[in-house]
């Protein structure tokens with residue numbers, strides 16, 4: 134009898150210990166180790182979570198300072214250093230595949246440091262609609278190559294000066310549909326050929342183009358675009374867009390050595406009119422979403438929201454156009 138009671142007690146205790154262990158285990162954070170991309174990046178780089186259930190992560194750096202940034206979310210990037218692990222808790226309200234990545238330029242391949250969190254829930258994740266460049270049938274790899282001569286301008290095109298001529302601009306050119314599907318160069322040429330604008334000189338016409346471009350963004354969008362740019366793009370494209378970020382020289386040297394148009398390239402210089410003035414907004418957005426497929430330009434489609442990509446595109450054109458002075 135006594136042995137039996139002892140046995141039951143032992144079983145009960147073991148069960149209790151088991152339950153406690155299970156509960157505390159489920160509360161244990163998932164540990165993510167980070168090393169520079171060349172040494173493995175984020176480990177593990179694939180994590181599962183459920184909608185509404187807190188996901189605890191313990192971030193440990195094995196070498197240098199890194200960040201943990203989460204795409205498609207308002208979360209601010211979290212910095213963690215060697216010897217100083219950081220715990221964070223994420224909760225997702227929608228199912229889907231979320232990309233985490235670093236914003237610290239820890240090495241040449243820092244942008245390859247990415248991982249995914251697969252979040253499942255009771256509702257199905259929404260099927261994404263195809264990106265705009267696909268819907269418009271644009272060829273991202275040949276759209277804005279052109280050998281045309283660019284008009285030499287004395288002044289940077291200014292939206293404020295262009296605003297003066299707005300009544301002479303055909304209304305259709307002020308619509309968002311026009312903006313997304315025309316490059317500044319095409320817009321310039323169309324305006325230049327318009328008999329109603331014959332009185333304007335080339336500089337005036339470029340000012341009108343700058344004005345049309347400002348009408349398709351807002352100052353809040355430009356501020357957001359600049360913030361995203363400085364965090365995610367400046368390491369390659371440079372703070373001032375001149376293609377001279379901290380990795381630019383190294384990438385340029387690789388490009389020159391390999392001489393392969395599908396391999397690593399020097400980061401684009403956005404202050405050079407050739408690229409931006411020839412590029413339709415939908416193409417820039419497409420390049421941003423898809424990335425350069427081996428050129429060293431990362432793909433951002435899984436990271437930014439649609440709105441963020443348009444904010445970035447609008448901000449990129451500000452390397453060519455003077456937007457100041459126009460009320461938005």
Ligand code: HEC
Pocket residue numbers: 244361362365366367368369370380384397398399400401408409412417420421424425426428429430431433445
């Ligand atoms: C790791 C370096 C790197 C980072 C970071 C990077 N880029 Fe790039 N980017 C490149 C390289 C290299 C090219 C040129 C090769 C190509 O077009 O694929 C390029 C090209 C581009 C182009 C195409 C330009 C054109 O006219 O053909 C756009 C647009 C662009 N980058 C935007 C961005 C934005 C916006 C960000 C930040 C969200 C960003 N890039 C971050 C390296 C980078």
